[in-house]
Amino acid sequence: MELSKERIDRNRKRWISAVLLLLTGMLLFFTLFSNTLQSVTLPKVRAEQAAIGGIAYKLEGSGVLLPVNQAELPNPAGWKVQQVLVKEGEAVQKGQKLIVYDSTIAERELADELAQLEKLTIALEGVQDQFKLSMVEGNESATRDVKRELATRNIDLSMQQRKIDGLREQLNRQRELAAPFGGIVKKVNAVEGLVSTGQPDVLITNRDLGYRLEIMANGELIDRLGLAVKQPIELRVAAEGEQPARTMEGTIDGIADESSRSASLAEGAGGAPAVIRQKQLRIHVSDLTLKGGEQVSVKLNRASAGKGWLIPNEAIHREGEKRFIFKVEQQRGALGNVFVARKIPIEASESTERETMIPADRLYEGELIILESSEPLQDGNRIRLQ
CATH class of the missing domain: 2.40.30 (Elongation Factor Tu (Ef-tu); domain 3)
Structure with a gap:
């Protein structure tokens, strides 16, 4: 009886031990599973070590x-181009001829006005003869009329002469296109035998300036x-x-x-x-x-003359006028090490469009700086590294 009772006690203890081991194993399994599941849901971050040095x-x-200095030289009178004397890229001197225009119409107009001047001169001579005759005859009334006619003819003659001078000056100025300064012919739009299309005939640049x-x-x-x-x-x-x-x-x-x-x-x-x-x-x-x-x-x-930690600008965050970064902090846990985002206020000393230099006392060598996170971070948040 005693042996039977002792055997029963041993079996009971064996079962109790097995149950305890099973429960302990299940507890460890679910603990590890819950931590693994939790780690999957943590914000995923991309981090790298900061470099120390001077900013470039x-x-x-x-x-x-x-x-x-560049000049656009148009066709001054809109006449047909008779001859193009220069090419693109050619060096020219001040006053050098660039384009010669067909001035036939203007020359014909000038010839007509010269003929009109000659007619006025002949008519004036006739009035002068009348004036002399009235003076000889002593006809005061006729003399006054002829005198007024003579003054009118002189005015007409002066007006015609000014018109001719203007036409001659215009013809001399517009029959040729000359370089206003020494330079390089950049563009030639003029085409022989055609009238300009609205663009400048010649584009010239002043090389001396x-x-x-x-x-x-x-x-x-x-x-x-x-x-x-x-x-x-x-x-x-x-x-x-x-x-x-x-x-x-x-x-x-x-x-x-x-x-x-x-x-x-x-x-x-x-x-x-x-x-x-x-x-x-x-x-x-x-x-x-x-x-x-x-x-x-x-x-x-x-x-730069000074040196410090070089931080990519993408790692820097702002709160109003304040700036900060997140670094990766490693902490010991019951089931292993965990990673935590730690907020570090910074003051930039110098910066470029790509990176910012912060004082050397803000970080330690080898520490990781968080560049990117899958979720917004707060100080002390647990994270997982990419």
């Missing part, structure tokens, strides 16, 4: 060289680079035809404020809307080998 300022821009390049850039970037008027700047002229690419020196001719623009999502801090102050950089280039229209680029690089 880069100004890159390009444009087309335009002449400082040089060329200009206009570039729009971030105003803060220009200030950081220390650019100023009369400062020399290196330019890169693109290759064209047989002419290889080359460098030349220009001079900053002016820096003007322009209207601001809204930053893109990549430029704005944390996607927040921002306004970027714009400036126009005007550069003067003087080189006799240029013809205008060349593609020119500017590339300036300069590093």
